[in-house]
Amino acid sequence: MKKAAEMTVEELGMYIDQSVLKPDFTEAEIRKYIQEGIDYHCATVCINPSSLDIAAEMTKDTKTKICVVCDFPFGTSTTASKAMQAEEYCKRGDIYELDIVANFGWIRSGKYDDVTADIKAVVDVCHKYGTAVKVIFETDTLNEEQVRQACECAITAGADFVKTSTGFITGYESNGATNEVIKIMMDQCKGRIKIKGSGGIRTRDHFLELIDMGIDRMGVGYKSTPTVLGLDNSVSTDAY
Secondary structure (H helix, E strand, O other), X not given: OOOHHHXXXXXXXOOEEEEEOOXXXXXXXXXXXXXXXXXXXXXXXXXXXXXXXXXXXXXXXXXXXXXXXXXXXXXXXXXXXXXXXXXXXXXXXXXXXXXXXXXXXHHHXXXXXXXHHHHHHHHHHHHHOOOEEEEEOOHHHOOHHHHHHHHHHHHHHOOXXXXXXXXXXXXXXXXXXXXXXXXXXHHHHOOOOEXXXXXXXXXXXXXXXXXXXXXXXXXEEOOOHHHHOOOOOOOXXXXX
16 A cells, blocks of 8 residues: 555545534634635545535535534434434435444443444434444543444444544543554454544644554544645644
């Protein structure tokens, strides 16, 4: 496989879901950062549901697709509510991927059958519309065994990706997509599901390392995208 350092900006951009998720964004800011995601050849722009119409307008006839978050950032809605939210978004017909937050309190409690059922309800809705599902575990709240078990829940539920973090966790040290947690997820999943790292991907070196490790996608904050692509020399300290 081609080394990340040898890839073009366009090839590297296809690893990125550009995060446009801050709840305080004005519409002008949402439009600015969606356009940057398109300009940087990102695989998707990852947006809040209230931004769907804007994203649909702006990404039309581009290679950049729409990724919408669901029950974000806490994942604590009822299973029925999560499924209804997914239905509401996916029935539009223009949602490429949906990132759902698993109930990580349930993961921490060892309620793995419930976690699996919770994820599967959303997967079943999304797959009906051809939308891929990424499952966010909030790995900074979990130990290694819980991360491994969560991966198995997502695989059993038929999800398409496992994902580390929301980037919005409080009360924990926010490490996000460290090489160590990505290695754990890769070791557990063994190619049975794709892997997305998110949170803390702010330097070009880290970004390239994760690609060379074999990661499938990364959520990158809007301020960090030009940095990881090598288009500026700054290092962002902005949260995901």
